[in-house]
Amino acid sequence: MAYCYFNGSIVDESKASISIHNLGLQRGFGIFDLFRGRGGRPAFMEDHLDRFYKSQSFLDFDDNIEKEEIRVAVRKLQEANNFDESTFRLMLLADGNESEEVLKPLFYITNSNISSHNNPSTANVILHEYLREYPSIKSINYLTSNHLHRAKKKANAIDVVYHSNGIISEASRSNIFLVKDGMLLTPQNNILLGVTRKNILSFAEEILPVSVQDISVGMLFEADEVFISSTLKEVMPIVTIDGKKIGEGQIGAQTLKIQQAFVDLLQ
Template sequence: MAYCYFKGEVVDESKASISIHNVGVQRGFGIFDLFRGRQGKPVFMEDHLDRFDRSQQFLGLDWLIEKEEIREAVDALQRKNRFKESAFKLMLLGDGSETEKTLKPFFYITNSDLSNHKNPDSAAIILHEYLREYPEIKSINYLTSNYLHRKRMKANAIDIIYHKDGFISEASRSNVFVVRDGEMITPKGNILAGITRKNILSIANDITKIHVQELSLADFKSADEIFITSTLKEVLPIIEVDGVKVGDGRIGSISTQVIKRFSDHLHQ
């Protein structure tokens, strides 16, 4: 059993329900954000709240969910669920009908136990030509990612890397870094500004030079190392792309250094 924040109250998840007529559900009109709780404390919460705020402003609903309400709700859930390792997912859907002039926000927070969550040491990915609509916001539109689920599972891949017109943008649920000639590159445009990515750019710039720029598909495929970053995956080395080894097929030295640096940063 877990508790969630729903309609302004902390309630048992089994007591929470959404109308089948909700426009967010019917039309996929909504945004979300997700951050972790470690040892009873939220991690990078303020960065996530800033991004959530930008996303909800984009929706143009009747009013905004205030950060203080979210902070208080997260604190209440942490005390109620008492998970040492967890994920907080903020969900915001448009509520109302398409005939109304404006839509009001339908907001809730789930809190999931991550005590058994463990990332693999490395993983494979697949490529797909696609550019997300409104990539700067964390939309609930995962149609393409879900459409490719069977293909991803068949390839035993952890994620899908998107590219368009010969350039890499992001993974379906992660940001992308490559290492070429001893230096890191991460795509600049058409991406969601990941919080883990933001921290890597801040704390790992003395490991090697980091370039935030366009990344061609050709340069991606010939990279010496690749890793992806996200809240749940953290820093995950990629050793295979579409069945082809990255470099020598092993975790690279720079990826190893970034993993350690990020881990140290989390436990400061």
């Protein structure tokens, strides 16, 4: 059993429900964000709240969910569930009828135990030509990524890297970085500004030069090292793409340094 925060109250998850007529459900009109609780403490919560608020403003609902409401709800969920390692998923859906001029928010937070979660030491990704609509918003539209679930399973891939007109943007659930000739590169356009990405960039210059720029598909395959970043994957080394070996086909020295620096940041 776990407790969630549902429209203003802490309730047992089994008691929370939404209408089958909910507009967010019917039309995919909604946003979310996700952050981790580490050792019982939220990690980078303020960064996630800033991004959630930016996404929320895009929806243009009648009412806004304020940051302090979320902070208080998270504290209450920590007390109720007492999970050491967990995720907090903020969900905001449109509630009402699409014929109405003003839509109200349906807001809830789930808190899930991830104490058994482990990342693989290295991973494979696959490529797919696609550009997300409104990429700067963390929307609930994951249709393309989920549509590719069989392709990912067949390739034993941890994620899908999107590209359009030969330019890499992001993975479906992660940001992407590459190391080439002693420089760290990461895409600049058509991406969700990941919180893990932001924090990597905050210290990466201390390890090697950084360039935020357009990255071609060809540059990706010619990289010495590649890794992706996200809340759950953290710094995930990618050793093959579409089954093709990247660099030496193992975790690179610069990726290891960035992994360790990120762990140190969490201390």
